[in-house]
Amino acid sequence: MPLATHDSLQSFFNETVLLSLGEKLGVSQATRLVTVGSGTTFTGFEGDWTGSSEKLPDAYVKLRDAEFPRVVCEAGWAEGHGKLMDDARLWLLHTDGQTRIVIIVSFTESTIKHSLQASNKQPEEETQPHKSMSEEETVVDSIDSTTNLNDLAKKLIDLDRRDELRQPLVSSLRATLHVYRASKDGRDIE
Structure with a gap:
């Protein structure tokens, strides 16, 4: 079940991207060119002949006429970094070059x-x-x-x-940010 810490990334990403695009292009032009959002499932990844692959990014920026997002943001709380890198590979290597950047935010709790x-x-x-x-x-x-x-x-x-629990609900949080793109030969990510 997503926690508020995890879900806060969606709001922050979407608001920041929309404000930035609005300042650079104007709000009406930006909304005509791109969709910034979350909660959309994407299917039809290249190399998936069964058509069963589907992915729900935590946040994304998609050109209006594209099938897949240009920028994807994935956040992980319980998922390890390896699983998030697999997600990045799916986006970057199996969308026919449509996804150019995957931002991964890994949350960890220190106890x-x-x-x-x-x-x-x-x-x-x-x-x-x-x-x-x-x-x-x-x-x-x-x-x-x-x-x-x-x-x-x-x-x-x-x-x-009030610090009245024997163990805190959440200890110190740490967020690590990684930005990935496809390698030049298109065989892996960097």
């Missing part, structure tokens, strides 16, 4: 800080034997088949913001 802190602490039961149930435990114990997931998410986010 080193939390792991170090946790290893230096003694279990709560040993240090505070008479402590009442924590807010986190109360929320977790309240979960049953009638629990509204949106309400649960709000409670957990609130506890996380």
Whole structure:
């Protein structure tokens, strides 16, 4: 399931590209020449004789009369960089040269800080034997088949913001940006 961090890339990419094109060409000219978007599935990749390949880019820029986007942006949270490079290869090597650039953003979460802190602490039961149930435990114990997931998410986010969870929902995030194009011989990407 895409997270807000992952989905924020679509908004940022689309807004930035549209503003840039609007400034350079004028809004009406830019909208006549290109489509900037997300949520569109593309099929018919070259070399796929079964016609089963389909790809939904996270964001793209497509010339109005083209079958495939000129620029594709792919983001990965759970996907490894190798999988994202396979996506880049599909776009750059199997669209008959229509896709020229693939931008890959890989999000990673660092849990080193939390792991170090946790290893230096003694279990709560040993240090505070008479402590009442924590807010986190109360929320977790309240979960049953009638629990509204949106309400649960709000409670957990609130506890996380107040640093009341034993483990944070999300630790430090890092984003790595890679830009690829097809090699001159068209056999791989660089």
